[in-house]
Amino acid sequence: MDIKLNLQNISKAVNGKLLLNHVSFAVPEGRIVAIIGPSGAGKSTLLSLINRLQDPTGGAIYLDGTNIQTLDVFALRRRVGMVFQQPALFPGTVASNIAFGPHLSGHELTRPVAEFLREVGLAEEFAKRDASRLSGGEQQRVALARALANNPEVLLLDEPTSALDLGAAHQVEDLITQVCKHHGLTAMWVSHDLEQAQRVSDRTVLMVSGRKIEEGNTASFFAQPKTEIAQAFLAGEIGVSKLQGE
Amino acid sequence: MTDLSLIFSVSFIFIAMVISYWQNLKLEKDLAIGAVRAFVQLTAVGYVLKFIFDLAKWQYVIPMVVVMILVAGRNAARRGEGLPGAFVLVTLSIALAEFVTMTMLVSLNIIPFTPRYVIPLSGMIIGNAMVASGLALNRLRSEISSRRAEILSALALGATSRQATEPALKAAVKAGMIPTIDAMKTVGLVQLPGMMTGQIIAGANPIEAVKYQILVQFMLSASVGITSMLVCLLAYRQFFTRAHQLRSF
Known part of the structure; x- marks a missing residue:
């Protein structure tokens, strides 16, 4: 299996505070890697380094073996799509949201809007709807379609279902996993929901206080965590504050 | 306008001050500072302008x-x-x-x-x-x-x-x-x-x-x-x- 993303010794400090501390791991091509950990672990910060919404203060990230610092930042961001917790759709129609990415670089959509809508489980009529008038679940579907319109190779998912109600959350979760499998996308999925991480991912990385504690195949990680911290975290025995004090 | 009538115009500031005191707005000090500054700044500018205009250069x-x-x-x-x-x-x-x-x-x-x-x-x-x-x-x-x-x-x-x-x-x-x-x-x-x-x-x-x-x-x-x-x-x-x-x- 080829390595799609390789994170080597990543550190990130903001105003003297260390948010990420020498994090290294690799993401195999076409796999979904769940990033779990208590809040303040640096999961979202880590994700934002992959498409250079922020830069690390130390270490390097490689995409297909190339240091992302040497790539054109816009080209990188088109190759690495992102779905946030909040869909943050732009004012206008659903269709204009989906076409946003390709239009930026002066391109037309590679496929008709209806096809993108179908892919995210929305009817063709949604194209002309006002984006601000959709339900939370529908908005997140449009946000996913908007990211897919750039034909990304990697998808960064920052708690994409945690702002949704339970029903919509499950549907969007299923949808994202289907889309990833269908396109063979490599994905990094930040989640605070351990059951979700088990359902969606091939591999899991546990982070606490900016450090990688443990990583492994999702099934074996959840069945037999090796480190004491991972065992305590999965058992819910140790509170977040105590973990952060480690 | 005579200088005397300009002096009388200070009474307008007093009206604003009375309102401030009455309604407990605590703007009296700001009003006083503002009034003095307006007087000093405008007078100074008046003389500077007169000087510059007279030179007309x-x-x-x-x-x-x-x-x-x-x-x-x-x-x-x-x-x-x-x-x-x-x-x-x-x-x-x-x-x-x-x-x-x-x-x-x-x-x-x-x-x-x-x-x-x-x-x-x-x-x-x-x-x-x-x-x-x-x-x-x-x-x-x-x-x-x-x-x-x-x-x-x-x-x-x-x-x-x-x-x-x-x-x-x-x-x-x-x-x-x-x-x-x-x-x-x-x-x-x-x-x-x-x-x-x-x-x-x-x-x-x-x-x-x-x-x-x-x-x-x-x-x-x-x-x-x-x-x-x-x-x-x-x-x-x-x-x-x-x-x-x-x-x-």
Whole structure:
């Protein structure tokens, strides 16, 4: 299996505070890697380094073996799509949201809007709807379609279902996993929901206080965590504050 | 107007002070400071203007205008507190608005390049540009902070920082220009502008005063447009890194 993303010794400090501390791991091509950990672990910060919404203060990230610092930042961001917790759709129609990415670089959509809508489980009529008038679940579907319109190779998912109600959350979760499998996308999925991480991912990385504690195949990680911290975290025995004090 | 009647006008300040004391607004001190400053500043400017007008030499115009621009820039830059380079970019924007507008006024022979015309009109251009740039800068900050999620989404889709801030920029430029446009719509109906009122009281023909007022109103829309746009185009860059990353303030 080829390595799609390789994170080597990543550190990130903001105003003297260390948010990420020498994090290294690799993401195999076409796999979904769940990033779990208590809040303040640096999961979202880590994700934002992959498409250079922020830069690390130390270490390097490689995409297909190339240091992302040497790539054109816009080209990188088109190759690495992102779905946030909040869909943050732009004012206008659903269709204009989906076409946003390709239009930026002066391109037309590679496929008709209806096809993108179908892919995210929305009817063709949604194209002309006002984006601000959709339900939370529908908005997140449009946000996913908007990211897919750039034909990304990697998808960064920052708690994409945690702002949704339970029903919509499950549907969007299923949808994202289907889309990833269908396109063979490599994905990094930040989640605070351990059951979700088990359902969606091939591999899991546990982070606490900016450090990688443990990583492994999702099934074996959840069945037999090796480190004491991972065992305590999965058992819910140790509170977040105590973990952060480690 | 006699000096004695000017002294009587202090009673107006007393009315405001009584209201403040009565309603417990605690504005008495500010009112006193404001009144003294207005008296001192205006009197000083009066003598400076009289001196410059009596000399009637254009060389004296430039330092005066430069001082006005610097003071206006410092004042408006406060609206962009914490934004690196706020003073420089605001001052530059106001200076360019003054330069463009004044160059047009003089080169189209609308006014002669003499202190009597250039200084008062510059004061109006710079004063309005100051208010407009302060409003625009303030709005730009609040738009960028309230649209943070939207801006990050746009950047993540491959937008440049300029493309990602387009809606925020539009809102901010508008915020700078709208008071002047609104004033243009209601001028004469709701209020008679200070300059026109002053001219009429000082004995000018109302028709002549109105001509100048129309000129001023049109001139201000240009200068306010230039400043608002320039201040926003210069300021938005400060919110991003070179790699088109949104800074956190």
